[in-house]
Each structure stands twice: as C-alpha cells, then as structure tokens.
Amino acid sequence: MIAALTGMGLSAAAGLNAYIPFLLVALIARFTDVITLPQSYAWVESWWAIGIGAVLLLAEVVLDKVPAVDTVNDAVQTFIRPTSGGLVFAATSAAEGVDRSSWMTSHPWVGVVLGVVVSGLVHTGKTVARPAINAGTLGFGAPVASTVEDGASMGLSLVAVFIPVLVVVLLALLAWLLVWLWLRVRRWRRRRDRRAALA
Secondary structure: OHHHHHHHHHHHHHHHOOHHHHHHHHHHHHHOOOOEOOHHHHHHHOHHHHHHHHHHHHHHHHHOOOOOHHHHHHHHHHHHHHHHHHHHHHHHHOOEOOOOOHHHHHOHHHHHHHHHHHHHHHHHHHHHHHHHHHHHOOOOHHHHHHHHHHHHHHHHHHHHHHOHHHHHHHHHHHHHHHHHHHHHHHHHHHHHHHHHHHO
8 A cells, every 4th residue: 555655646746747756766766775676677776767867857847947848848748757657656566665565566557557647647737737827927937837846746756755645645735736726727718718809
C-alpha cells in the first residue's frame, strides 16, 4: 500500500513537471538507502540519466515560464509527463525497502498504467488551465503559475518519498484545485463570450 501511495504521489508530481520526481528518485537512490532501485531500473540513478534529466529540467523550468511558449511546451510534454509518471511509479513500486504488496509485485504493469493515468490526468488539468491563466492575466500569470507548479511538484515528490500517507490528502487538494481552476476558466470564457456578443 505504501508503495502505491509513493508511486501515485510521484506520478501526480510528474504531471506538473516530468523531471522533478525523476531526478528526486534518481538522486535519492544514488546517494541514500531510502530507495534501492531493482536492477531493471538501476539506469535511473546513473550519471548520464541524472545529467540528461538535469538539462531537461532546466529547459522545462525556463520554457514553462514564457507565455505562449508554455502552451507549446505542454503539447510536447503530453507524451513525456505520463511516461515519466509511469516510470517513477513502476520504479518505486519495485524498489527494495518500500512496503510493497505482493499483488503489485506480481503485476508490475499495474504500476505503469496507474502512473500514466494519474500523471496524464494532472497534466491535462495543467494544460487546460494554463492558456486561460495566460489570457486572463495578459501573460503575467505564466511565470507565477509555473513557479507554483514546480514547487508543488517538488513538495508532492518529497512527501511521496518520505511521508507517503499524506499523499491521499495532497492528491485530494490537487484535484480540488484543478476542478476549481477549470470552473474559473469556464466562467471566464462565458463572460468573455457574453462581452464579445454585446460588442
């Protein structure tokens, strides 16, 4: 059960930023005994994977803060974020020292599918909300929203690894926030359409 919570938290974080949970898992596995990845996922903690992840994280952090460019980046990330979510879910579910269920161990594909679904849902919420935030703030909201998303991804990743029982609460808050943003976007679009019809 703990492994599933850890995997869900990390894959949700990957929906916001694909590289933060990946690098966090890689660095913790490389430098501590908190996560011991199985041989099939040992490449995650290799220097080349960490280096590539760091370069991609830097690019993501910069591109995601530029209005309009962030929308293109989100379109590209549609394939990357769910894949990263599936990867970190599967890797941590299989990690030694994590309280994993025998059922999940016997069915490793479930972790990949759950990771892809959770990450994909979060990514979809982010992708829908961001253009509305940009339009509603004339682009000034992009760097703020991106910084908040990066911070949330880091916080959720840390909680998933070190205090996984809190993941349920954080995922509920994240779901509430995404629904709230979606409702605000719909309301904003209705008002904009009404103003356009009156003009």
